[in-house]
Amino acid sequence: MKAKGSNAERELVSKFWKEGFASIRVAGSGSSRFPCPDVLASNGTRTIAVEAKATKKDIQYFRENQITELIEFSRTFGAEPILAVKFSSKWTFFELFKLRQTPKGDYAISKKDVEELGISFEELISA
Amino acid sequence: MKAKGSNAERELVSKFWKEGFASIRVAGSGSSRFPCPDVLASNGTRTIAVEAKATKKDIQYFRENQITELIEFSRTFGAEPILAVKFSSKWTFFELFKLRQTPKGDYAISKKDVEELGISFEELISA
Numbered sequence: 001m002k003a004k005g006s007n008a009e010r011e012l013v014s015k016f017w018k019e020g021f022a023s024i025r026v027a028g029s030g031s032s033r034f035p036c037p038d039v040l041a042s043n044g045t046r047t048i049a050v051e052a053k054a055t056k057k058d059i060q061y062f063r064e065n066q067i068t069e070l071i072e073f074s075r076t077f078g079a080e081p082i083l084a085v086k087f088s089s090k091w092t093f094f095e096l097f098k099l100r101q102t103p104k105g106d107y108a109i110s111k112k113d114v115e116e117l118g119i120s121f122e123e124l125i126s127a
Numbered sequence: 128m129k130a131k132g133s134n135a136e137r138e139l140v141s142k143f144w145k146e147g148f149a150s151i152r153v154a155g156s157g158s159s160r161f162p163c164p165d166v167l168a169s170n171g172t173r174t175i176a177v178e179a180k181a182t183k184k185d186i187q188y189f190r191e192n193q194i195t196e197l198i199e200f201s202r203t204f205g206a207e208p209i210l211a212v213k214f215s216s217k218w219t220f221f222e223l224f225k226l227r228q229t230p231k232g233d234y235a236i237s238k239k240d241v242e243e244l245g246i247s248f249e250e251l252i253s254a
Contacts, residue, residue: 006154009154013159013161014161017161020203021203022161022162022163022200022203022204023161024153024154024156024159024161024163024164024167025153025154025155025159026151026152026153026154027133027136027151027152027153027154027155028152028154029151032140032151032152034140034141034144034149034150034151035149036149036151037151040151040167042174042203042204042205042206043203043204043205044202044203044204044205045205047169047174047205073149075171076147076148076149076169076170076171077149077169077170077171078169078170078171078172078174079169
């Protein structure tokens with residue numbers, strides 16, 4: 001699971017570099033005592049902080065505290081907080097304000113949300 | 128050696144957070160196929176990319192390609208490239224333009240350079 005996550009993050013980092021964004025994976029995301037995203041990218045004009053998940057299921061959850069930390073980090077760093085989900089082999093990106101919370105406070109993104117709520121990588125970087 | 132480096136980086140990350148900079152350690156710095164620093168920090172106004180070393184010796188070398196990559200990353204990301212050296216227990220920060228290259232092209236920073244060429248953490252973040 002951990003290697004799968006790292007590989008998905010590396011794939012995102014490559015996509016950003018190809019489009020002129022310097023990008024890195026964050027060390028110890030999920031275990032650091034400070035809030036942090038999984039991936040950071042910037043082209044000097046736009047800075048994007050990404051929480052990324054790859055899944056073979058039809059629905060992907062993000063815990064409420066992951067989202068809270070992503071927002072807190074992004075606000076201080078001066079970055080746009082973005083969720084990235086790779087369903088099967090396709091990445092889709094989600095702006096936080098578009099997402100629904102479950103009654104427990106978590107965020108759920110399903111495959112069905114991709115068309116309605118998601119944007120492609122090209123749309124993300126040209127937004 | 129590797130753990131020592133990570134601990135030094137964690138220390139820097141803490142220092143930045145305490146002063147209102149969101150900060151992260153970069154995963155796989157030194158092994159990534161893309162250029163990257165060791166630590167990144169931003170308060171939304173200033174973004175700093177740090178190559179960091181802790182040493183018990185009196186002189187610390189940075190290889191030329193480390194510096195080239197730091198510059199390349201920083202230019203694309205929109206960050207200020209900075210070297211950080213912890214001699215014994217004290218961090219000192221160095222702006223690249225102040226540094227001398229050895230005949231082989233590497234950069235050498237000695238304890239003697241600290242007063243003449245270095246700045247403190249407080250000077251770095253208030254610059």
